[in-house]
Amino acid sequence: MNSKPWRGGRGSRRMSTEDSTEDLISKQNDSGDRQRLNIDDNDTSIDIKIPRDNTYNRPWRKKTVNVSFLVLSIVFLLIAVVFICLYFHQKDLLDFYKNKEKSSSSHVKPTHAPNCTDNVCVTPGCVEAAAFMQAAMDTTINPCDDFYLYSCAGWIKRNPIPDGESAWDTISVVMKRNQRILKDILEDPRVKKATDVTSVAEHNAYKIFRSCKNLKRINKQGIQPLVSLMNDVTNFVTLNSTDTLRHKTLMSLFTTLYKQTRMQPFFSISVGHDDKDSSKNILQFYQSGITMAPYIYDEKTNQSKQIVEESIKYMVALGSKIDHDFATVEELREMANDVYEFEKSLKQIYVPPEKLVTIDQMYHKTTLKELQKISSDKINWLDYVKYMYRDTGVKITEDEPIVVYHLDYFKRLKNFTDNIDLKTVNNYVVFHVLSAYSSFLTEDIIALRKNLTIASRGTYKKLERWKRCVSVTDSAVGFALGSLFVKKSFKDDSHDMAFDLVERVRKSFIDGLKDINWMDDITKMSAQHKAEAIIQKIGYPEYILKPKELDESYKGLDFSETDYFLNVLTDQRWSIHNSLTQLRKPVDVRKWYMTPPTVNAYYEPTENEIVFPAGILQPPYFQSNYPKSVNFGMMGSIIGHEITHGFDNNGRQYDKHGNFVSSWWSASVVDEYKKKAKCFVDEYSKFKEAGKNIRGNETLGENIADNGGLKAAYRAYKEYTRSSGDEKRLPGVNLNNDQAFFVSFAQSWCTEELNQVLIHQVETDVHSPAIERVRGSVQNNRDFARVFNCPVGSHMNPKEKCEIW
Numbered sequence: 001m002n003s004k005p006w007r008g009g010r011g012s013r014r015m016s017t018e019d020s021t022e023d024l025i026s027k028q029n030d031s032g033d034r035q036r037l038n039i040d041d042n043d044t045s046i047d048i049k050i051p052r053d054n055t056y057n058r059p060w061r062k063k064t065v066n067v068s069f070l071v072l073s074i075v076f077l078l079i080a081v082v083f084i085c086l087y088f089h090q091k092d093l094l095d096f097y098k099n100k101e102k103s104s105s106s107h108v109k110p111t112h113a114p115n116c117t118d119n120v121c122v123t124p125g126c127v128e129a130a131a132f133m134q135a136a137m138d139t140t141i142n143p144c145d146d147f148y149l150y151s152c153a154g155w156i157k158r159n160p161i162p163d164g165e166s167a168w169d170t171i172s173v174v175m176k177r178n179q180r181i182l183k184d185i186l187e188d189p190r191v192k193k194a195t196d197v198t199s200v201a202e203h204n205a206y207k208i209f210r211s212c213k214n215l216k217r218i219n220k221q222g223i224q225p226l227v228s229l230m231n232d233v234t235n236f237v238t239l240n241s242t243d244t245l246r247h248k249t250l251m252s253l254f255t256t257l258y259k260q261t262r263m264q265p266f267f268s269i270s271v272g273h274d275d276k277d278s279s280k281n282i283l284q285f286y287q288s289g290i291t292m293a294p295y296i297y298d299e300k301t302n303q304s305k306q307i308v309e310e311s312i313k314y315m316v317a318l319g320s321k322i323d324h325d326f327a328t329v330e331e332l333r334e335m336a337n338d339v340y341e342f343e344k345s346l347k348q349i350y351v352p353p354e355k356l357v358t359i360d361q362m363y364h365k366t367t368l369k370e371l372q373k374i375s376s377d378k379i380n381w382l383d384y385v386k387y388m389y390r391d392t393g394v395k396i397t398e399d400e401p402i403v404v405y406h407l408d409y410f411k412r413l414k415n416f417t418d419n420i421d422l423k424t425v426n427n428y429v430v431f432h433v434l435s436a437y438s439s440f441l442t443e444d445i446i447a448l449r450k451n452l453t454i455a456s457r458g459t460y461k462k463l464e465r466w467k468r469c470v471s472v473t474d475s476a477v478g479f480a481l482g483s484l485f486v487k488k489s490f491k492d493d494s495h496d497m498a499f500d501l502v503e504r505v506r507k508s509f510i511d512g513l514k515d516i517n518w519m520d521d522i523t524k525m526s527a528q529h530k531a532e533a534i535i536q537k538i539g540y541p542e543y544i545l546k547p548k549e550l551d552e553s554y555k556g557l558d559f560s561e562t563d564y565f566l567n568v569l570t571d572q573r574w575s576i577h578n579s580l581t582q583l584r585k586p587v588d589v590r591k592w593y594m595t596p597p598t599v600n601a602y603y604e605p606t607e608n609e610i611v612f613p614a615g616i617l618q619p620p621y622f623q624s625n626y627p628k629s630v631n632f633g634m635m636g637s638i639i640g641h642e643i644t645h646g647f648d649n650n651g652r653q654y655d656k657h658g659n660f661v662s663s664w665w666s667a668s669v670v671d672e673y674k675k676k677a678k679c680f681v682d683e684y685s686k687f688k689e690a691g692k693n694i695r696g697n698e699t700l701g702e703n704i705a706d707n708g709g710l711k712a713a714y715r716a717y718k719e720y721t722r723s724s725g726d727e728k729r730l731p732g733v734n735l736n737n738d739q740a741f742f743v744s745f746a747q748s749w750c751t752e753e754l755n756q757v758l759i760h761q762v763e764t765d766v767h768s769p770a771i772e773r774v775r776g777s778v779q780n781n782r783d784f785a786r787v788f789n790c791p792v793g794s795h796m797n798p799k800e801k802c803e804i805w
Contacts (some may be wrong), residue, residue, distance in 0.1 A: 144788060493624045
């Protein structure tokens with residue numbers, strides 16, 4: 001539960017109107033609340049993060065390229081570069097001689113009259129990188145006034161939010177391209193049987209994808225699969241009905257719900273690392289049960305009130321689809337209101353986000369027996385967990401160790417549970433099941449969510465079926481799909497160059513420790529040892545290219561060629577069973593929490609590892625023939641971000657082995673760290689987006705990682721130029737290489753989003769909005785101020801700066 005993704009982005013910006021869906025298909029290596037399937041009609045992502053400009057929206061999948069056309073295109077580009085270069089040469093000369101005559105206040109100050117012909121890189125990689133950079137910039141803006149707009153205003157102008165999208169950023173196009181590659185793979189007509197691919201697991205990817213696209217079969221089944229599932233769980237009873245509830249106790253209802261759907265009501269139990277003994281797995285307990293973001297239940301804004309109203313209407317619409325005879329629209333409305341009020345009261349006992357920032361606030365190790373002492377008699381934890389494990393061969397007793405991450409919630413759950421009405425809980429379960437599985441039915445049932453999506457996201461467009469099916473496939477068998485993706489689109493030199501880049505940034509971070517004056521030598525040495533011990537995983541886990549090992553990882557999973565709804569249930573049950581059986585096993589060090597096509601990266605503190613899937617190692621973020629200033633600026637800063645997570649306000653509490661300890665920092669150093677961290681809290685809390693202040697406390701870890709990552713990446717780049725020599729300048733871009741580094745960093749965050757999405761991000765995301773991630777990082781960066789000659793006191797170079805790493 002502690003992994004730190006680089007990008008909150010699309011995944012975190014999702015509205016919570018589909019949170020119940022997240023209880024369904026979990027990834028094969030999921031251990032709780034990590035990455036899970038969450039599809040709605042207004043999201044084209046693969047539940048991953050990192051978009052890109054349309055310049056790069058050309059799938060590289062086709063091998064039958066017209067070579068003569070490609071050569072002519074490159075020649076044309078190079079000729080264009082020469083003319084652009086000559087133009088900027090004349091302009092730079094003019095600027096140079098003007099600056100000689102007067103003291104310059106120019107934000108980009110040339111140090112010499114540049115020679116266009118002998119110091120400009122005109123390779124295809126440089127041309128491509130320069131074209132992206134130049135198109136994204138707006139050089140009429142002073143970078144010392146607003147570096148984000150200086151770097152991104154051109155991109156924003158040229159990349160309006162596409163119809164039906166609620167946000168668009170540099171990551172979006174990479175995600176879109178990856179989806180296209182996966183689509184081409186999965187729609188390959190040559191693959192008809194298991195022997196047409198290298199593994200059974202890969203064939204399963206084709207089977208679930210094709211069953212998802214089989215609308216003829218899906219439409220023929222209609223809503224009946226969901227009706228059957230709901231009837232297996234419980235019965236629908238109106239509030240004023242005298243009908244008898246099938247379940248007489250909460251335990252009967254909860255165990256049946258788990259048996260049929262693996263869903264859990266107002267709590268979540270999963271298997272994951274023990275933070276204090278990271279070599280072992282343990283049962284983890286979390287608060288759960290509300291279907292919208294907590295702030296929405298407060299109904300303080302017109303938007304939140306509208307979301308609530310549309311959520312109730314959506315429940316009524318789904319209920320009407322099940323059976324027109326059992327309840328009138330008025331009765332359904334009454335039931336939906338009752339369920340909403342139930343969730344609202346459940347939200348009141350939640351532990352708020354500001355108390356869930358670091359592991360020391362959350363971790364509470366106990367046993368099932370001790371948890372029962374603070375719980376209602378209506379929930380028997382031992383019986384419930386034993387029921388979960390009934391088919392696994394794992395013996396559970398009352399002395400089973402567990403970690404409760406929201407202890408105050410479970411304390412308050414006793415009184416809440418003692419006073420709830422069973423009929424209300426029954427209907428709460430019914431509506432959760434209906435909502436969770438509706439995304440796997442006909443298009444007209446999926447479309448019932450339209451008005452709710454508009455209220456929460458500000459827009460709606462029907463999601464193309466193939467995109468939905470790619471997402472389902474990635475969520476169900478993402479590493480089998482990843483095997484196909486890697487073989488098609490990831491080159492060995494990308495892996496090797498990314499490995500080298502990680503090592504350079506790691507060394508830079510370690511070197512930077514020497515300049516820190518607030519740490520004692522012993523703590524400094526421990527920090528160095530932890531940084532040296534960080535494990536790096538790049539591209540993909542090696543086993544996915546070994547058919548027997550890949551098949552073994554999906555042992556027991558077999559999809560139907562035609563029955564999509566059955567496949568959803570099959571995967572859901574298999575993945576949860578697979579996760580539960582890890583309890584008595586050592587932690588699997590091969591495990592990845594993101595699939596290879598994912599456009600994101602993460603740091604996992606309990607394993608002290610950084611992970612960069614193949615999906616993110618793509619242009620403009622990374623390309624083997626790009627200039628180093630661009631690769632270090634974009635990918636290098638992402639690498640630095642993940643390394644720094646090992647030393648943010650949460651990661652610093654884990655040692656080099658991934659164990660949550662408090663002993664490797666001296667008390668005086670901890671005090672100094674907290675003082676410096678407060679500077680970031682205060683700084684970011686003053687930033688405003690959509691009329692709301694950024695939550696500086698909740699975003700602290702990400703802000704520390706952004707700032708530290710940028711500094712480490714720049715130090716690494718300068719060390720590279722010292723050892724390898726300066727690079728040639730980018731063509732057509734009036735920047736030196738150091739300036740190009742910082743612009744590349746900023747352009748990884750070029751973003752446009754609707755106000756509804758921005759509000760949701762500010763209210764819920766642990767990442768600051770993109771614009772503040774750029775501004776905050778450069779405002780605190782002394783190298784940036786020097787490189788762009790920003791006067792002290794200018795907006796991007798404040799006199800007071802926040803610094804830790």
